[in-house]
Amino acid sequence: VPGDTVESAHRLADTLKELAAAYVTTYAADGDNEEGVSLAEADEIVDRKRLCRNLQAYVAALPHKQRQVIQLYFYENLNLPEIGERLGFHKSWASRILAAGLHRLRQLYDEQQGPIPYP
Numbered sequence: 010v011p012g013d014t015v016e017s018a019h020r021l022a023d024t025l026k027e028l029a030a031a032y033v034t035t036y037a038a039d040g041d042n043e044e045g046v047s048l049a050e051a052d053e054i055v056d057r058k059r060l061c062r063n064l065q066a067y068v069a070a071l072p073h074k075q076r077q078v079i080q081l082y083f084y085e086n087l088n089l090p091e092i093g094e095r096l097g098f099h100k101s102w103a104s105r106i107l108a109a110g111l112h113r114l115r116q117l118y119d120e121q122q123g124p125i126p127y128p
Contacts, residue, residue: 021111025083028064067117075110082107 068079077096081087087095093103 017115018108018111021115025064025079025111025114028061063118063121064114067114067121070117071110071113074106075113078103078106079110079114 068076071079074096078092081092081095082089089100089103089107092107093100096103
């Protein structure tokens with residue numbers, strides 16, 4: 010079932026990229042006036058903020074190297090060769106650390122929230 014694991018990791022990576030973008034846009038706009046927002050939109054904003062806070066806590070709970078690679082990959086948009094160069098190891102090692110970090114994030118999320126729903 011290695012194909013399922015790889016596919017699951019890719020879906021999680023896509024989800025994390027979306028959450029990172031949502032985190033940046035949501036918190037950058039925190040001071041904005043949100044008048045005229047529907048109840049459904051307000052619920053979505055609250056849910057997104059809660060998820061972003063949780064994600065931030067999960068990333069902070071990762072081991073140092075995993076946290077570094079996750080932050081460089083998702084928040085600074087560096088690719089694996091760039092991350093390896095910055096941290097002093099080969100891109101394949103950066104890939105392994107990223108995969109381990111994503112796996113641990115998935116575990117942390119599942120422990121707290123239940124399995125991530127995929128469409």
